[in-house]
Amino acid sequence: xxxxxxxxxxxxxxxxxxxxxxxxxxxxxxxxxxxxxxxxxxxxxxxxxxxxxxxxxxxxxxxxxxxxxxxxxxxxxxxxxxxxxxxxxxxxxxxxxxxxxxxxxxxxxxxxxxxxxxxxxxxxxxxxxxxxxxxxxxxxxxxxxxxxxxxxxxxxxxxxxxxxxxxxxxxxxxxxxxxxxxxxxxxxxxxxxxxxxxxxxxxxxxxxxxxxxxxxxxxxxxxxxxxxxxxxxxxxxxxxxxxxxxxxxxxxxxxxxxxxxxxxxxxxxxxxxxxxxxxxxxxxxxxxxxxxxxxxxxxxxxxxxxxxxxxxxxxxxxxxxxxxxxxxxxxxxxxxxxxxxxxxxxxxxxxxxxxxxxxxxxxxxxxxxxxxxxxxxxxxxxxxxxxxxxxxxx
Amino acid sequence: xxxxxxxxxxxxxxxxxxxxxxxxxxxxxxxxxxxxxxxxxxxxxxxxxxxxxxxxxxxxxxxxxxxxxxxxxxxxxxxxxxxxxxxxxxxxxxxxxxxxxxxxxxxxxxxxxxxxxxxxxxxxxxxxxxxxxxxxxxxxxxxxxxxxxxxxxxxxxxxxxxxxxxxxxxxxxxxxxxxxxxxxxxxxxxxxxxxxxxxxxxxxxxxxxxxxxxxxxxxxxxxxxxxxxxxxxxxxxxxxxxxxxxxxxxxxxxxxxxxxxxxxxxxxxxxxxxxxxxxxxxxxxxxxxxxxxxxxxxxxxxxxxxxxxxxxxxxxxxxxxxxxxxxxxxxxxxxxxxxxxxxxxxxxxxxxxxxxxxxxxxxxxxxxxxxxxxxxxxxxxxxxxxxxxxxxxx
Numbered sequence: 001x002x003x004x005x006x007x008x009x010x011x012x013x014x015x016x017x018x019x020x021x022x023x024x025x026x027x028x029x030x031x032x033x034x035x036x037x038x039x040x041x042x043x044x045x046x047x048x049x050x051x052x053x054x055x056x057x058x059x060x061x062x063x064x065x066x067x068x069x070x071x072x073x074x075x076x077x078x079x080x081x082x083x084x085x086x087x088x089x090x091x092x093x094x095x096x097x098x099x100x101x102x103x104x105x106x107x108x109x110x111x112x113x114x115x116x117x118x119x120x121x122x123x124x125x126x127x128x129x130x131x132x133x134x135x136x137x138x139x140x141x142x143x144x145x146x147x148x149x150x151x152x153x154x155x156x157x158x159x160x161x162x163x164x165x166x167x168x169x170x171x172x173x174x175x176x177x178x179x180x181x182x183x184x185x186x187x188x189x190x191x192x193x194x195x196x197x198x199x200x201x202x203x204x205x206x207x208x209x210x211x212x213x214x215x216x217x218x219x220x221x222x223x224x225x226x227x228x229x230x231x232x233x234x235x236x237x238x239x240x241x242x243x244x245x246x247x248x249x250x251x252x253x254x255x256x257x258x259x260x261x262x263x264x265x266x267x268x269x270x271x272x273x274x275x276x277x278x279x280x281x282x283x284x285x286x287x288x289x290x291x292x293x294x295x296x297x298x299x300x301x302x303x304x305x306x307x308x309x310x311x312x313x314x315x316x317x318x319x320x321x322x323x324x325x326x327x328x329x330x331x332x333x334x335x336x337x338x339x340x341x342x343x344x345x346x347x348x349x350x351x352x353x354x355x356x357x358x359x360x361x362x363x364x365x366x367x368x369x370x371x372x373x374x375x376x377x378x379x380x381x382x383x384x385x386x387x388x389x390x391x392x393x394x
Numbered sequence: 395x396x397x398x399x400x401x402x403x404x405x406x407x408x409x410x411x412x413x414x415x416x417x418x419x420x421x422x423x424x425x426x427x428x429x430x431x432x433x434x435x436x437x438x439x440x441x442x443x444x445x446x447x448x449x450x451x452x453x454x455x456x457x458x459x460x461x462x463x464x465x466x467x468x469x470x471x472x473x474x475x476x477x478x479x480x481x482x483x484x485x486x487x488x489x490x491x492x493x494x495x496x497x498x499x500x501x502x503x504x505x506x507x508x509x510x511x512x513x514x515x516x517x518x519x520x521x522x523x524x525x526x527x528x529x530x531x532x533x534x535x536x537x538x539x540x541x542x543x544x545x546x547x548x549x550x551x552x553x554x555x556x557x558x559x560x561x562x563x564x565x566x567x568x569x570x571x572x573x574x575x576x577x578x579x580x581x582x583x584x585x586x587x588x589x590x591x592x593x594x595x596x597x598x599x600x601x602x603x604x605x606x607x608x609x610x611x612x613x614x615x616x617x618x619x620x621x622x623x624x625x626x627x628x629x630x631x632x633x634x635x636x637x638x639x640x641x642x643x644x645x646x647x648x649x650x651x652x653x654x655x656x657x658x659x660x661x662x663x664x665x666x667x668x669x670x671x672x673x674x675x676x677x678x679x680x681x682x683x684x685x686x687x688x689x690x691x692x693x694x695x696x697x698x699x700x701x702x703x704x705x706x707x708x709x710x711x712x713x714x715x716x717x718x719x720x721x722x723x724x725x726x727x728x729x730x731x732x733x734x735x736x737x738x739x740x741x742x743x744x745x746x747x748x749x750x751x752x753x754x755x756x757x758x759x760x761x762x763x764x765x766x767x768x769x770x771x772x773x774x775x776x777x778x779x780x781x782x783x784x785x786x787x788x
Contacts, residue, residue: 008446008661011427011654013439022647023432033405034651035429038417038601040729045407052402072603073467074646077628084626108627201647207432209466209603209649231625232478233502234471250734252468253416253595255603257428258649260405267402335434340644 017356019365020337021151021310021349022179023201023208024356026265030206033264034257041254049263050244050254056266060181060204060274061196061214063188068214069244070262071235072255075178075199078211080108081235082174082195085223086143089113094141094171096127099152100341101176105145112231117141123342124301126157129165136169142222143172149180149307152340154300154349156184156307160191167192172219178202181212182269183281183309183353194219200258203281203309205354206265209258265354281308283391284357288350291366291388295373296381300347309357312339312347316378321345327372334368362388411750413759414731415545415704415743416573417595417602418750420659424600427658428651435648443657444638444648450660454575454598454668455590455608457582463638464656465605465629466649469572469593472605474502475629476568476589479617480537483507488535488565490521493546494735495570499539506625511535517736518695520551523559530563536616537566543574543701545596546734548694548743550578550701554585561586566613572596575606576663577675577703577747588613594652597675597703599748600659603652659748675702677785678751682744685760685782689767690775694741703751706733706741710772715739721766728762756782 018025039046050069057068071078083105087093093114095106098121109116119135121127127146136144144166149156159175166173174195177186181196182203188196194216201208215223215237223237230236234252242249269277285308292299292313300312315321321339325348328334337349350365366384373380412419433440444463451462465472477499481487487508489500492515503510513529515521521540530538538560543550553569560567566588571580575590576597582590588610595602609617609631617631624630628646636643663671679702686693686707694706709715715733719742722728731743744759760778767774 005449008450008657008664011430011443011658013430013433013437013443013654015431016433016437018432018434020434023434023650026432031429035425036405036407037409038412038420039407039410040412040414040417040731041602042732043407043410043723043729049405049407055399056402073471073628074649076646077467080626080628104627111623111625111627113625199647207649207651208435208647209652229505231505231507232474232629233498233505234467234474235626235628252470253593253602255468255601255649255652256417257601257655258603258652260407261651263402264405270402329437335437337434338436 015333017332017334017361017364019351019356019361020335021351022199022353024205024351024354026205026207027268027355029268030261030264034207034261036260038256041256042248042250046256047248049259053259053263053266054244056263056270057212057214059270060266061186061188062190063214065188065214065216067220067241069240071211071213071240072252073211074208075211076104077235078197078199078213079105079176081211081213081237082197083108084112084232084235085230085237086172086174086195086219087112087114088226088228090115091143092117092139092141093143093145094119094135094139095145096121098127098147098155099150101150101152101178102147105176124153124155126155126305127162129161132162132165136165140169141171143174145174147176148186149184149309151179151310152343154307154311155305156180163192172222179307179310179353182277183357184278184307188214200262203353204265204269206262207258209255210262281352281357284352284359284362287388287391288352288362288366290391291362291384294382294387295370295384300343309353310349310351312343312349314347319373319376319378321348324348324372324376327375328368332364332368334364359392409727411726411728411755411758413745413750413755414729415745416593416747418599418745418748420599420601421662421749423662424655424658428601428655430654432650435650436642436644440650441642443653447653447657447660448638450657450664451606451608453664454660455580455582456584457608459582459608459610461614461635462608463634465607465634466646467605468602469605470498471629472591472593472607473499473570475605475607475631476591477502478506478626478629479624479631480566480568480589480613481506481508482620482622484509486511486533486535487537487539488513488529488533489539490515492521492541492549492551493544495544495546495572496541499570518547518549520549520699521556523555526556526559530559534563535565537568539568541570542580543578543703545573545704546737548701548705549699550574557586566616573701573704573747576671577751578672578701582608594656597747598659598663600656601652603649604656675746675751678746678753678756681782681785682746682756682760684785685756685778688776688781689764689778694737703747704743704745706737706743708741713767713770713772715742718742718766718770721769722762726758726762728758753786
């Protein structure tokens with residue numbers, strides 16, 4: 001019954017450069033905000049923090065939706081909040097599965113009693129409007145779920161045209177923007193996305209633990225006309241909104257420190273401006289791409305379909321991908337993500353998200369990867385660092 | 395689509411003295427730990443942090459249970475994790491409802507398809523073994539749920555005898571220790587509690603956002619013999635445990651900073667020693683009680699049934715309880731909780747939990763309350779400060 005050991009060393013993780021699938025690096029101001037003195041979760045000052053977060057999230061999502069807030073749990077809980085509030089037992093739901101996160105959404109639909117229609121993409125390819133048109137012939141789903149940037153594959157799904165097809169069939173559109181919001185355009189209102197969620201720890205560069213989301217009026221009507229209660233109490237959006245909205249009815253004790261940090265991360269995005277932030281992500285991706293190409297390494301996804309935020313780079317034949325990651329972590333404090341799903345053991349997932357989308361990160365990553373591969377016996381075709389540098393030089 | 399305003403003030407909540415229903419004050423070392431550099435959620439260092447948390451939680455829960463971990467969401471999500479993993483549609487479940495949190499547990503049972511048997515206590519009274527014995531005649535619940543310290547009423551439920559009665563009827567025992575663990579004895583193994591959960595932000599004095607829990611083998615067998623999948627993906631304990639356990643299978647991105655802070659808060663509890671911590675909570679409660687009695691104010695609960703951690707104090711006739719709280723917050727930065735449920739508008743809930751169970755907190759609270767009541771036209775019968783001081787003087 002005693003703790004494992006008699007005394008515990010002071011916490012000291014050392015420094016990291018986070019270029020995996022998230023968390024991303026955080027700005028010093030976000031660390032500072034997280035350390036601000038706790039208030040109660042109904043304190044007038046804290047209510048103001050929540051109001052700021054709502055306003056700033058509306059900016060990030062590019063929406064006027066009143067129902068815009070952050071769930072007090074991680075991104076996958078945001079996904080489940082959307083699914084469990086919209087799906088009732090027996091509802092037909094179409095999920096577009098292009099990787100691990102589409103598959104996760106499909107699993108959630110089944111757990112919450114939905115009748116799942118599963119549409120799979122070609123490996124490494126986005127869905128086409130034609131695929132959706134065909135899939136929607138002969139079924140009448142209440143909801144269609146899509147992943148914008150599939151973190152497991154790095155595929156960026158074009159949304160506008162496909163959403164128009166889905167709306168022709170009168171279904172609600174749910175979009176996962178966990179690996180895209182803040183890093184590449186997401187225009188909830190202009191693109192007519194009915195329901196959208198993200199995570200705090202990727203392109204928003206806040207600490208992990210919160211899941212921002214937004215619902216439009218059409219989606220709220222679908223909730224209001226449910227015949228059964230939402231099966232989860234913690235993720236019941238009507239109860240959560242009564243705390244975020246005017247009435248401030250106690251639901252749960254908000255993670256105060258994470259809210260502080262999310263507010264600050266969103267203020268930083270607001271200060272930079274969404275468009276400038278997207279340009280920064282695009283530039284750093286371009287430099288990174290040039291470097292990987294010059295080194296003779298291969299991306300998993302073809303150029304037109306790549307997310308600028310996260311990309312699997314295939315490990316060369318005979319190279320131990322986990323060994324390279326271990327070396328990068330030990331020698332440089334540099335974290336890359338391992339392959340997930342079909343790419344497990346075969347690729348490094350390199351994140352260029354939020355505060356991790358920086359010139360110094362790109363240059364370190366390319367240089368360190370070059371040296372780590374050399375140490376494992378693989379010589380790069382050319383200098384990644386020089387090629388990336390040329391991109392920055394314009 | 396622009397954010398609400400053009401620029402945002404720097405975050406500056408000012409100082410607070412937190413003596414409400416939680417969050418409680420945090421030790422400076424916990425703030426410091428929370429600000430440590432982020433690592434990835436599968437980083438070897440972070441895995442070590444998770445292992446430390448498991449070991450330290452076993453100490454806090456006084457258990458050898460292997461399945462001991464923290465859910466990445468707040469205390470109510472811990473409650474729902476226990477309910478949704480143990481309750482299958484049609485299962486008979488008895489919930490002892492003595493306040494808002496027992497009622498919440500009952501609601502969750504119904505949402506997850508359980509056949510609820512609801513047992514209500516006398517107002518302000520704990521349940522007796524006889525009540526349970528009677529309630530268990532004529533039914534055969536799979537699970538009986540109890541709240542140890544009901545945050546809404548301040549009643550402390552004696553557990554040992556009542557658990558024996560429940561086990562005679564072969565049901566699993568689920569105990570909510572959100573407002574008790576760390577502040578008053580909770581002996582999971584010795585008292586034969588099958589399932590137990592708490593929140594991070596009360597007597598553990600970590601930031602809100604995590605829900606530690608522990609399941610014994612009997613409870614795990616109940617999960618293993620389920621006929622249907624758990625309806626929540628995010629709260630599915632088998633998936634969560636695959637991340638916490640040897641295999642480290644990715645489930646969700648752990649709230650890294652909150653885990654750092656929880657580890658440090660648990661190290662502090664380990665350093666003080668659970669028993670010394672309980673004595674500290676008992677002494678500060680005694681001093682507070684003496685002060686409230688001297689002032690001629692009334693507790694909601696009779697002395698033998700009071701939790702030493704949180705207690706509603708009834709507002710005198712004609713006194714605006716919210717006005718007094720507002721005054722304390724504005725003049726002293728002191729937060730008391732408002733009444734919840736049946737006590738809404740009628741009482742202050744005063745928390746003496748974790749780092750908020752301190753001599754200086756007690757003295758400030760009594761002195762400030764005395765002055766705030768005076769300002770509202772109510773003169774205390776005697777000096778609360780002097781009476782508390784006499785208790786500390788021994």
